[in-house]
Amino acid sequence: MLRLLIGSLMLTLLARLAWVQVLDQNKPQQSAGLTHLGDITVPAPRGEIVDSRGRVLVGNKVTHVLTVDRSTLQQQPDQGAVVLARLASLLRTSATDLAHRITPCGVKVPAPCWTGQPYQPVPVATDIDNSVMLAVSEHAERFPGVAVTSQTVLAYPGGTLAAHVLGYTGAVSSDDQKKNKSLDDADTIGRSGLEQSYDSVLRGVDGTTSVPLDARGDPAGPFSQTVAPQQGSTLVTSIDADVQALAEKSLAEQISTSRGAGKPATSGAVVVMDPHTGRVLAAASYPTYDPSAFVGGISVADYQKLIDPAANAPLVSRAIAGQYAPGSTFKLVSLSDNLSNGTMSVDGTYPCPGSLNVDGRVKTNFDSESFGGSITPAFALQVSCDTFFYAPAVSEYYADQSRIQANQKPLEQLQAMARAFGVGSSPQVDLPADEQASGSLADRQSRLDRWNANKAQYCADAKRGYPDEKDAATRAYLTQLASENCTDGWRYRAGDNADLAIGQGETTVSPLQLATAYSAMVNGGTLFAPTFGWGVVDGSGKVVKTVSPKVIRTLPVSKKYLEFFGDSLHFQDSHSVSGALAFDGSPIKLLIGGKTGTAEVYGKQDTSWFASWGPVQPGAAVGTAKFVVVGMVEQAGLGSSAAAPMVRKVYEGLLGAAGKPMLPGSRPATTLPRIAPQHLQGPSTPKASTTASVTASASASPSPGRGPSTPSQSGTPDAVPTASTSGRRR
Amino acid sequence: MSTLAPARYPTLRRVADPRRMRSYDVVLLAAVGLLCLIGALLVWSATRSQLAASGGNPQTYLAKHVLNTGLGAVLLFLAARVDARLLRLIGPVLYLASVIGLLAVFVIGSTINGAHAWIVIGGGFEIQPAEFAKLGLIAAIAVLFGQRSANRPAGSPPAARELLIALLLAMVPLGLIMLQPDLGSALVVSAATFGVLISAGVRARWLIGLLLLAALAAVLAVKAGVLAEYQLARFAAFTNPNRDPQGVAYNINQAHIAIAHGGWFGQGLFHGAQTRGAFVPEQQTDFVYSVAGEELGFVGSAAIIGLFAVILWRGLRIAMATTDTSRYVAAGIVCWIGFQTFQNIGMNLGLTPVTGLPLPFVSYGGSSMFAQGLAIGLLQAIHRRSFSAQ
Structure with a gap:
């Protein structure tokens, strides 16, 4: 009986084993949840x-x-x-x-x-x-x-x-x-x-x-x-590699030249823009850095080097994120204001004294130069007479003061014009918002706001008197300034308006902003949001998106005034236009127009600016210009001695002064390139x-x-x- | 009579003596030895990759298993030296010792896998008294019937009083084991007891009555909630393995997957995907057969069943060749090993419910190895006695 029992148990096991291993066709599979793919x-x-x-x-x-x-x-x-x-x-x-x-x-x-x-x-x-x-x-x-x-x-x-x-x-x-x-x-x-x-x-x-x-x-x-x-898809930009390289080379060479001339020339920028679309062909910034440092992660030490002020913070784009007093290049704004609100006419003549007493302070022309008697706005632009622009700005100021006395709102027309040209608001370039400077300007409200915020500090500084400052003169100056700010810091003065008129004081713009402003002048009044992106092409080579030029606003300035500005500053054989000196001997000199700027910065050498457009055949309208080129070199002196020579090199390369034009047709590309799949x-x-x-x-x-x-x-x-x-x- | 002669301890030299070996059931020994060898390989395969993955020595389990097997072999040959006639003396001692051991579990025992069944003795070793209780109970009941049969006419079945005493004797360890609770061991103990009763010639109607009683008790136990939660869950999972694939039925499913994918010849030793991936829990112990299924295939797994069949056949042969106590002991051991084998391989194959039982001679685990060593040793002792007397 036991034999039977035991035998049947073993046979049962064998039969079951045969079924599970060999006979059963539906073998259980490891479930996906358990295999943990x-x-x-x-x-x-x-x-x-x-x-x-x-x-x-x-x-x-x-x-x-x-x-x-x-x-x-x-x-x-x-x-x-x-x-x-x-x-x-x-x-x-x-x-x-x-x-x-x-x-x-x-x-x-x-x-x-x-x-x-x-x-x-x-x-x-x-x-x-x-x-x-x-x-x-x-x-x-x-x-x-x-x-x-x-x-x-x-x-x-x-x-x-x-x-x-x-x-x-x-x-x-x-x-x-x-x-x-x-x-x-x-x-x-x-x-x-x-x-x-x-x-x-x-x-x-x-x-x-x-x-x-x-x-x-x-x-x-x-x-x-x-x-x-x-x-990812391919991003087609408006950058032209050759123009960008040219701009960077010209910039680096100018920095080197300026330094050779004893200037600090700490940094600089060049922007090349298509004035009719706002597309940027080149945006050079000096000093620069190697972006491959970021590939695979950058060390803290390496990153610190890139933002170290002692090394001029190479990571910061001077062209787009930097903002600087624009100096006389700002006269585009001032003249637009003067002509638009009727304080000047294009063929009138106005005084250009060597110096002018504004609100108890003597403000002088550069080197106290005087051009005797009254001059036309065109000539004032060409020789960059500062006092010529002070007078209407001061008048505007007092007119506003009268309105305030009469419990009216001040018009602040100069500020309004500056804002219309984009100063003080984001240029809306298609780059990260925190990487584009908005520029700045002063008005009554901003002065009051700042004073309210800093009054306590001003008064404390005035009381303490900067004991850490070694230089006695500086110490006295700073103390005096703090004292004035403590009591009268809220005041927006006539001199402030005069400073604004010539792009000084608290007025700042980025080189990119200045390029858009000058583009608006060239194109007859359209202020673009500059763009770098042009199109997006997917993996199959199909264009999936085109970045269209984005208009921010139309300037409240008659096109004829803008043309007047451009025509006035077109280079002639004579040296009447300040920037033209830098183009002497250049075959393309007569195709270019431009305004120099020399911005004074307290405690530093002047910022050298040159805002320009071209090529414009002699006698042709300024609107035929294909490019706007803005150059800026920090702490490099006169606009005509650093920025303008630098921009000259850009034009000579761009227009092919020494050979073939850099761009087909000497104009910005008009159609997206074909991108292979x-x-x-x-x-x-x-x-x-x-x-x-x-x-x-x-x-x-x-x-x-x-x-x-x-x-x-x-x-x-x-x-x-x-x-x-x-x-x-x- | 040599009962009072000074004990002669076996030495390796004596054990290995071919002349002495002739008195052993060599076929039985060979089958057990082969199973132990296969077991060592399977335990190694089941543990090496996990040990390696956790940064340990991949041979840790193998080494301990070989040591356990060696100790089991020593116990085997020691037991084989015992004069089978001494069983009458040894039986009660073994029984008492195992009951004490089972009681001790409740005092100094440890809980592993839900059962309070182990006494940890340090050095990474622990003893499971239930394993020894199987042998103790078999011996005790066998002695009981053996003594009584001497007092009644040859061929007449045991009286009701003997049966009752036997059942009482069985109840004590059975109850203690159920309290641990260790359902598997309780079932094995019952099966072994039943085997002794059959071999002792207990009347068939009584045996059938006992089976019915056991079934009734089982139903009542479930109704009354005597069984532990996990035991019920195992049964529920057994009836429907897909109900809870992540929980209780996980073991069944994973073992099934492993064995099913062994096919005819298996995936090769150390090459089973399920085994290497450690998908089957408790694979070196209760589910060691799934390693064989996956890595050795039907051929290897059937051979294991074949080896067990050989062991059981030789055990029954030894039982038939003798009488009284020796016979009952041999039959009990055969039923024990036979039922435990069926239960273990059965649960690996999804044939029987999951209960924590090792596969004799194959699974990792010292206590079962030692108890089975003693059991085979006793079979050898009985064999030597009866066959040398012929």
Whole structure:
């Protein structure tokens, strides 16, 4: 009986075993929820930024990345100690260091450690050279778990070309992820410049590589690409690489020349704009920096160097984020005001004394020059007579004071005209809002607001008397100023209005703003929001978006007055126009018009300006000009001695004074370039490992730049500081 | 008679002596040895990748398992040296010792996997008295029937009084085991007891009555909530494994997946995806058979069942070749190993409910290895006695 019982039990087991293992055709499958398909984000390559002729300004390059698969190492008899030792000697580091870096971060795992997914092969070296790659791929059996994969990073074929405009990218922060849930830790995000303002089109769609995971979370099968990454769209800009290079070269040379002449020439900018669209062909800023420093993360030390005032903060775009007293270039605004409100007429004559007593202060012309008697507005512009513009500004001021006495609102017409030209409000250029200067000007209300805010400090300073200041004269001056500010700081004086008329005092603009103002003059009164972006082309080569010129407003100035301004300042054979001196001997001299500016800055050398337009054939309307070029060199002296010679070089290159014109037809491009469909998808992976390697571009930025201990992520600023100098009353 | 002769301890030399080996059931020994060897490989495979992944020595479990097996072998040969006639003396001692052990669990025991069944003795080892209680109870009841049968006419079935005493003897350890609670061991103890009753010739109607009584008790136990929550859950999962794939039925599902994908020849030792991935919990102990299923396939897994069949066949052969106490002990041991094997492999194959029972000679675990070593040793002792007497 027992024999029967036992026998039947064993036979039952055998039968069941045969059914489960062999006969049953519906074998149970491991459910997806239990296999934990591990996803690794494959960051999409960013879209390219190209110039108006399709030439790459920001591209991509494929770098080789060495990754280590921890689970494969764990399966080695020695837990991978030998492999790590071999790898360490190859990478000139220590095996301990490698071991730390591939260990997933945890409560008890201090940095350096791996911040990514535990199952994800850890990148231990980026941009590895061929010898390392070959050593690993040719001896794969000596390096189990080690793989060579590829990674796409930004590349700058032009080096520092247009660095400030292009901007840079940085690692995604948790704040970014709060705003945009689709962002992955491995992604990069535009942090500045066009990279930031066009981030949504430049950032592609991340791909996914998946790996089946076992119950422990270790890879249990080969990696496979489940979703291919999709590169971002191409941004076509209005920048012309040749013009940009020309502007940067001219700027750098002028800085060098000015310094050679004993001027500090700390910084400068050149803006080349299409006056009929507001598109920017070039925006040069000096000093500049290499944007590739940001690729893969920048160290805090390197970042500090870029914003260090002692090194002139190369990161700050002088052309767009800097604001400076515009000096006489501002007379465009003053004359527009004078002609529009009828205080002057184009053919009237008005005095230009060597000096003028304004509200008890003597204000002089440059070098107290006098042109005797009365002169026309055209001549006043050409010789840049300051006193000529003081008188109407002072009259305006007293008229307003009378209105205030009569309980009326002051008109502040000069301020209104300045605002119409864009001073004091964002230029609305298609760059991050905090990277564009608005410029500034003073009026009664702003003076009162500031006084209310700072009164206590002024009075305290007046009382204390700047004991830290060594120079007695300066000390006296500052104390006197504080004392005046304490009691009368709220007053907006006649002299302030006079300062405004010649672009001094608290008046500031950015070179870009001045270019838009002069463009409005050239085009007959349309103030554009300047643009760098021109079109967006998707991966198939199709134009998906065109950035149309954006009109901010039409100037409240008759076109004939604007033309009068332009005509008055068109260069003649004589030296009557101040800037023309710098163009002596140039074959293109008679095609150019421009206004110099020499802005006084307290405690510093003068800011040299030149705002210009061309080419305009002699006798032709100013509106035929194809370009507006604004040049600015800080602390470089007269406008005609630094900015104008610099701009001359730009024109000579642009118009082909010494050969072929730089641009086809000597005009800004009018149609978007054809962009070839993208071919850069997943760069082929050089296989080099016994383990499966990530086939598309590997995820995760290079480990040296990532991780909790390295400060790279925090090194990316939220706001780029703006440089600002403005004239002060004296 | 050598009962009073000074104890002669076996030495390796003596044990390995071919002349002495002839007195052993070599087929039984070989089957047990082969199972132990397979068991060591399976335990190694089930544990090495997890140990490696957690940064430990991948051979830790293997080493402990080999040590346990070695100790089990020593116990086997020690028990084999015992004169089978001494069982009458040893039976009650074993029984008492195991009852004391079971009681001790409630004082100094530890809870593992929901059962308060272990006494931790330090050094990473713990003892599960229930394993030894199986042997103790078999011996005690066998002795009881053996003594009584001497006083009645040959061939006549045990009286009702003997049966009642036997049942009372069984109730004590059974109750203590149920209190732990360890349903699996209780079932095995019951099966073994039943085996002894059958071999002792207890009347068929009584046996059937007992089975009905047991069934009734089981129903009442469920109704009255005597069974622990997890035990009921295991049964519920057994009836419908897909109801809760992440929880109780997880084990069943994962073991099923592992075994099903073994196919004819398996995925190869150390190469089972489920095993390497540690999908099957308790895989070195209760679910060690799923390693065999996945990595050795039908051929290997069927061979394991075959080896058990050989062991059971040799055990029954030994039982048939002797009488009285020896016979009952042998039959009890055969029922024990047979039922536990069926229950363990059955739950791996989704045939029986999940109860915490190791696969004899194969699963990782010292107590079961030692108890089974003693059991096989006793079988050998009985064999030596009866076959050398022929």
